[in-house]
Amino acid sequence: MPKPDRFAITGLIMLVLLILAPIVVVQTGWHGGLPLFTRIVIYALAVVSLDLIIGYGALISFGHAMFFSLGGYMVAILAHHTNAGDLIFGWAGSNSAFILWPLALLACALLGLVIGYLALKTRGVQFIMITLAFAQMVYFLLVSLQYYGGDDGLMMDTRNTMAVVDLDNPWSLYYLALGILVIWVLFCRFIVNSRFGMVFQGLRQSERRAINLGVNPLPFRLTAFVISAVGTGMAGILWANYAQFVTPDMATWAKSGEFMAIVTLGGLGTLLGPIAGAAAFIGLEQILTIWTEHWMIVMGPVLVLIALFGQQGMLGRFLKGGRHD
Amino acid sequence: MTEVLSLRHLRKSFGALKVTDDVTLEVRAGEIHALIGPNGAGKSTLIAQICGELPSDAGTVHFQDRDITPLSAFKRARLGLGRSFQTTQLCLEFTVLEHVILSPDCMGGGSFNLFANPRNDAGLRDEALHWIGKAGLGGRENRQVANLAHGERRQLELAVALARKPHVLVLDEPMAGMGAEESTRMVTLLQELKGQYPMLLVEHDMDAVFTLADRVSVLVYGRVIFTGTVDQVRQDAEVRSAYLGDD
Numbered sequence: 055m056p057k058p059d060r061f062a063i064t065g066l067i068m069l070v071l072l073i074l075a076p077i078v079v080v081q082t083g084w085h086g087g088l089p090l091f092t093r094i095v096i097y098a099l100a101v102v103s104l105d106l107i108i109g110y111g112a113l114i115s116f117g118h119a120m121f122f123s124l125g126g127y128m129v130a131i132l133a134h135h136t137n138a139g140d141l142i143f144g145w146a147g148s149n150s151a152f153i154l155w156p157l158a159l160l161a162c163a164l165l166g167l168v169i170g171y172l173a174l175k176t177r178g179v180q181f182i183m184i185t186l187a188f189a190q191m192v193y194f195l196l197v198s199l200q201y202y203g204g205d206d207g208l209m210m211d212t213r214n215t216m217a218v219v220d221l222d223n224p225w226s227l228y229y230l231a232l233g234i235l236v237i238w239v240l241f242c243r244f245i246v247n248s249r250f251g252m253v254f255q256g257l258r259q260s261e262r263r264a265i266n267l268g269v270n271p272l273p274f275r276l277t278a279f280v281i282s283a284v285g286t287g288m289a290g291i292l293w294a295n296y297a298q299f300v301t302p303d304m305a306t307w308a309k310s311g312e313f314m315a316i317v318t319l320g321g322l323g324t325l326l327g328p329i330a331g332a333a334a335f336i337g338l339e340q341i342l343t344i345w346t347e348h349w350m351i352v353m354g355p356v357l358v359l360i361a362l363f364g365q366q367g368m369l370g371r372f373l374k375g376g377r378h379d
Numbered sequence: 380m381t382e383v384l385s386l387r388h389l390r391k392s393f394g395a396l397k398v399t400d401d402v403t404l405e406v407r408a409g410e411i412h413a414l415i416g417p418n419g420a421g422k423s424t425l426i427a428q429i430c431g432e433l434p435s436d437a438g439t440v441h442f443q444d445r446d447i448t449p450l451s452a453f454k455r456a457r458l459g460l461g462r463s464f465q466t467t468q469l470c471l472e473f474t475v476l477e478h479v480i481l482s483p484d485c486m487g488g489g490s491f492n493l494f495a496n497p498r499n500d501a502g503l504r505d506e507a508l509h510w511i512g513k514a515g516l517g518g519r520e521n522r523q524v525a526n527l528a529h530g531e532r533r534q535l536e537l538a539v540a541l542a543r544k545p546h547v548l549v550l551d552e553p554m555a556g557m558g559a560e561e562s563t564r565m566v567t568l569l570q571e572l573k574g575q576y577p578m579l580l581v582e583h584d585m586d587a588v589f590t591l592a593d594r595v596s597v598l599v600y601g602r603v604i605f606t607g608t609v610d611q612v613r614q615d616a617e618v619r620s621a622y623l624g625d626d
């Protein structure tokens with residue numbers, strides 16, 4: 055008898071929960087429920103992308119917030135010029151998501167390509183430090199953009215437009231984000247199980263062996279890094295449309311650290327674990343902020359304890375178990 | 380006789396320590412060429428130079444009449460240089476089957492196909508199962524590599540190398556750390572493979588060397604002090620004093 059596919063079962067349960075939970079929560083009369091779940095889903099998109107390279111490739115990027123911020127700033131800046139009636143390099147601009155989002159994702163892919171190429175010349179702690187350094191450069195660049203609000207960030211007066219989906223309706227925005235998350239998780243799942251993914255994971259487990267099989271490590275790692283950057287950038291795009299506001303905070307090392315913490319919290323190398331991690335992290339943040347503004351004082355130790363004792367994270371043991379004899 | 384692999388005046392130093400000192404030797408088509416020498420003689424370093432993991436200070440490596448000295452390790456592997464490592468280098472999370480499937484799958488350097496799952500490729504599966512059986516791991520194809528015994532991992536290393544259809548095998552102490560029974564099985568396996576693949580075999584166990592090898596080179600302090608047939612080695616006084624013990 056074939057073993058039940060734990061990934062499929064867990065994924066399905068999560069999907070049903072994410073479809074129903076905001077409806078139920080709002081029914082109880084708490085209208086903060088929908089924004090809360092929107093944030094969870096957007097974060098989930100970013101951390102699933104990060105898990106692809108950390109969990110499956112041991113490429114520990116401490117700079118992924120730069121892609122999150124770039125995605126957000128790209129759509130906010132383009133919307134800003136379009137609404138002000140400026141020409142953008144001779145182009146009148148657009149508010150259409152079908153034009154702006156691919157442009158923003160392309161920018162993330164290019165940034166990922168350049169930074170991935172440079173960072174992948176190093177390994178281990180150096181890789182962590184170099185991705186962090188690049189993210190800090192992006193952060194300071196955003197702070198210095200006085201025209202786009204500098205430190206204060208940039209408001210997005212109108213959300214992007216989409217043919218069928220009305221992004222100004224918070225329910226539509228939520229279910230759109232959820233739909234994108236589902237597609238992205240399936241895509242990542244395919245990658246992980248593909249020929250490409252097998253080599254990519256083989257490189258993590260034994261680089262010397264993989265090389266002796268004829269594998270050139272760089273193209274594989276770089277491809278995965280770029281895919282991860284694009285997914286995180288998509289989360290940034292959704293964030294900008296959700297908050298109608300982008301700030302350099304989106305690129306801070308603390309944001310990159312949050313992403314890494316969530317991946318670890320949920321379970322490295324499981325794709326679904328980080329979604330649970332995002333729900334736990336954002337949920338806890340919500341509860342703690344009501345209780346005290348110094349919520350990080352509580353959250354910090356919680357994360358340290360999880361990192362120390364829960365090596366597999368929330369779902370790692372379950373999702374990785376039962377696969378082999 | 381044609382040479383498959385030939386090392387010419389290879390050198391390598393770590394600081395003042397000459398680990399490979401003007402090494403010239405060749406592996407001929409169909410032969411098993413054993414490389415013996417005391418601990419620290421530089422055998423593993425020489426293999427790293429052959430496979431391109433370590434750059435040589437001087438000298439050349441020719442493989443099938445081609446100078447591969449400037450090629451990086453993965454390019455040499457693609458040309459058909461198969462190897463095993465002194466300490467096994469395997470992907471512990473894969474199953475045996477997955478690991479062996481990876482070999483033919485990576486033949487051209489690995490695929491960028493993001494969607495096809497190689498585990499569902501019947502051709503690859505059959506091929507992998509063939510080599511798994513050949514290496515004596517039949518029936519254990521769904522075992523996770525991390526759960527294999529030491530000897531089984533050694534066998535898997537061989538299956539992984541063979542599944543790439545190598546033109547030469549460079550084996551660094553394939554019997555290291557094995558029990559007597561496992562060693563015997565490995566020797567039998569290598570004997571079966573003899574003639575089909577030229578091999579450079581680093582080995583400490585002299586019984587295995589005398590059983591398997593056609594020719595033997597002796598490496599001491601990075602220098603090849605002797606190359607000859609098995610019978611010549613048995614008789615050579617210098618080898619006996621340097622390595623075999625004079626009894």
Ligand SMILES: Nc1ncnc2c1ncn2[C@@H]1O[C@H](COP(=O)(O)OP(=O)(O)OP(=O)(O)O)[C@@H](O)[C@H]1O
Pocket residue numbers: 393398416417418419420421422423424425465
């Ligand atoms: N990267 C390195 N840096 C400095 N010295 C090294 C390095 N690698 C190996 N050595 C030294 O080179 C010498 C040869 O090592 P090598 O591993 O090649 O020997 P070996 O013949 O394979 O020994 P063994 O039979 O124990 O496997 C040893 O003295 C070792 O300490």
Ligand SMILES: [Mg+2]
Pocket residue numbers: 422423424465551
């Ligand atoms: Mg050695």
